[in-house]
Amino acid sequence: AQSVTQPDIHITVSEGASLELRCNYSYGATPYLFWYVQSPGQGLQLLLKYFSGDTLVQGIKGFEAEFKRSQSSFNLRKPSVHWSDAAEYFCAVVRGGSQGNLIFGKGTKLSVKP
């Protein structure tokens, strides 16, 4: 069965430090991959997505993610974290084909220290 794993439940980084949030998926073919962010009390907002092509994807708010097929990973990165980035981050996978199946990871909560 396909799944999405976000190994880190909670991460704390200092403002200005770099960030990497991990996401691993299990699926045989090339999946469709997403990163969403959820601020407290709000719905989710898309940061970026990967379908094919260049494996380094740029998103909004200065985020990027890299698809690595050999590692079944799609890690999210940001070179310098801002206090406003404190939120929960979700990786999601859609299985390709005529009937899609969307699965979200359990999320990683990011705290930012001043």
Add this chain to the structure above:
Amino acid sequence: DAGVIQSPRHEVTEMGQEVTLRCKPISGHDYLFWYRQTMMRGLELLIYFNNNVPIDDSGMPEDRFSAKMPNASFSTLKIQPSEPRDSAVYFCASSSAGGLYNEQFFGPGTRLTVL
């Protein structure tokens, strides 16, 4: 555009009561999704519609849950009878052509508490 609108934002009810959650998608979006978010299970896709027609309801937990989309601008998720384990935040989202493969725009959610 006002974005996806959900009502109510908070609902507290007693076990056994009927609960109806409402959603207005973004105008022009063809797809509408209902999700449930809990600490234990995370974010789960319950059902989604394309052009008002249910496409996949395999995520609906049991027969107590039902969803309808009578027109392009309105959908409901109903729980009858409600149980304490239904307590969660329920999100509605919509997207344009592409459905699951396209960006989804989420509403603010309805926090449901069943006592």
